[in-house]
Amino acid sequence: MVCHETITNQRLVERESCKVKVLVLGGGVVGITTAYYLVKAGHDVEVIERQEGAGLETSFANGGQVSASHAEPWANPGTPLRALKWLGKADAPLLFHPRIDPALWGWIIRFLRNCTHTQASRNLERTLRVAMYSRESFAEVREELAFDYDLKTRGILHFYRNRTDLTQAKHAAAEMAALGLEQEFLDAEGCVAVEPALASARGLIAGGLYSPLDESGDAHKFTDRLAQVCAEKGACFRYGASIRQLLSKGGHITGVETDSGEIREGDAFVMSLGSYSPLLLAPLGIKIPVYPAKGYSITIPVKEGGIAPETSLTDDENKLVFSRLGDRLRVAGTAEFAGYDTSMNDTRAEGILNKAMALFPECGNADKVEFWTGLRPLTPDSVPVIGRTPYDNLYLNTGHGTLGWTMSCGSGRMIADLISGKKSAIPFDGLGMDRF
Numbered sequence: 001m002v003c004h005e006t007i008t009n010q011r012l013v014e015r016e017s018c019k020v021k022v023l024v025l026g027g028g029v030v031g032i033t034t035a036y037y038l039v040k041a042g043h044d045v046e047v048i049e050r051q052e053g054a055g056l057e058t059s060f061a062n063g064g065q066v067s068a069s070h071a072e073p074w075a076n077p078g079t080p081l082r083a084l085k086w087l088g089k090a091d092a093p094l095l096f097h098p099r100i101d102p103a104l105w106g107w108i109i110r111f112l113r114n115c116t117h118t119q120a121s122r123n124l125e126r127t128l129r130v131a132m133y134s135r136e137s138f139a140e141v142r143e144e145l146a147f148d149y150d151l152k153t154r155g156i157l158h159f160y161r162n163r164t165d166l167t168q169a170k171h172a173a174a175e176m177a178a179l180g181l182e183q184e185f186l187d188a189e190g191c192v193a194v195e196p197a198l199a200s201a202r203g204l205i206a207g208g209l210y211s212p213l214d215e216s217g218d219a220h221k222f223t224d225r226l227a228q229v230c231a232e233k234g235a236c237f238r239y240g241a242s243i244r245q246l247l248s249k250g251g252h253i254t255g256v257e258t259d260s261g262e263i264r265e266g267d268a269f270v271m272s273l274g275s276y277s278p279l280l281l282a283p284l285g286i287k288i289p290v291y292p293a294k295g296y297s298i299t300i301p302v303k304e305g306g307i308a309p310e311t312s313l314t315d316d317e318n319k320l321v322f323s324r325l326g327d328r329l330r331v332a333g334t335a336e337f338a339g340y341d342t343s344m345n346d347t348r349a350e351g352i353l354n355k356a357m358a359l360f361p362e363c364g365n366a367d368k369v370e371f372w373t374g375l376r377p378l379t380p381d382s383v384p385v386i387g388r389t390p391y392d393n394l395y396l397n398t399g400h401g402t403l404g405w406t407m408s409c410g411s412g413r414m415i416a417d418l419i420s421g422k423k424s425a426i427p428f429d430g431l432g433m434d435r436f
């Protein structure tokens, strides 16, 4: 049975049976952090994942930034005009493939409705709440487990090439400061002082915003190692099992059907299938507007004596992020709305490489670059979907979009608390599926 809660005067005061069997659906960074907090809370956990290991899809080669400072939603008043300017440019940060896809058009309409000041401020608060809590939670996990994942705690520097964008960014930064996230304003010299590898680009930089408490690291290494920790603590992993459907009776989930048979044991179920979550939820009558936004990354081996950044960076004009992961430089960005197609568009991939090499010509060997694409599970308001469903034992932890690595520890902890009947350290307000 799912933990029973007794609520008196709106406050949780007592709980009955604690240990439940939880099936975590999906072994990306969100599923694995959820599994970790569930195991820590004493539950029996089983992770069902179609790949042969953890973190092998969207959590594999992302931008590496744990960036609460990037909580500003994509849907904001400036986006529609910017998107129009990018239309038709093959290497623009945003590429849209018009197609007959009701899910895409429904998503776009919702996205446009979120492009007002009021909605953007509301969405910023929601995402920032989870991202800041997650950053704290990361620090605790690290302290407890001490494994290597190419962590850098040198902050994130977001630099701008023109004054108009910098001025606009200052408004968002002021809003974030009011919500507790402090950033420092820097001129070009200040940016170079934070990251000396930018010295040759000094003349291109109008200024920057530095978020000293943000960090970076290899999401795949983290996910893989955390999965090992979960296994050592007793969690089961069913890899190579593709979920076909969730089985239900009345308002209760009774199991899952995979390509290798049914799994009937499970008191609670957490949906963390990333971009694929809405496909498995729809047959249950649950509609959440999570749409795949394809992104690209390149990983450049840093050469001996190479001049590559150590501090994680965001190049605002090109919408690219740079993270130093040990002896590699990860560069990621762009969004392409092309359904579930993960194929590589060479023009876009080469575009990222050219922009990275233009900024850091001495960083490494361009011939040994690894290219990758992944599907961000994006909601139209850029806020993840965390919480309960109309099914009494099905929980959602999905739709983290551009910030799934950033928000993973915080949202995993929230869901584990919810299943354990424990009050979460931050409220769930505005994060659930009921907002759609």
Ligand SMILES: Cc1cc2nc3c(=O)[nH]c(=O)nc-3n(C[C@H](O)[C@H](O)[C@H](O)COP(=O)(O)OP(=O)(O)OC[C@H]3O[C@@H](n4cnc5c(N)ncnc54)[C@H](O)[C@@H]3O)c2cc1C
Binding pocket: 025, 026, 027, 028, 029, 030, 031, 048, 049, 050, 051, 054, 055, 056, 057, 058, 059, 060, 061, 062, 063, 064, 065, 066, 067, 241, 242, 243, 244, 272, 273, 274, 275, 276, 294, 295, 296, 297, 321, 332, 333, 373, 374, 375, 376, 377, 398, 399, 400, 401, 402, 403, 404, 405, 406, 407
């Ligand atoms: C180019 C790029 C750059 C990014 N940069 C950053 C960044 O710098 N910072 C940041 O915070 N975030 C970043 N992100 C976003 C982040 O990577 C994602 O939000 C995050 O990885 C989502 O994690 P997830 O666990 O929800 O999804 P996934 O990692 O996709 O995990 C879902 C899992 O479910 C499994 N699965 C799916 N369907 C089934 C099925 N039917 N049966 C069984 N298993 C199934 C998949 O195999 C997968 O392992 C970036 C994303 C991209 C694409």
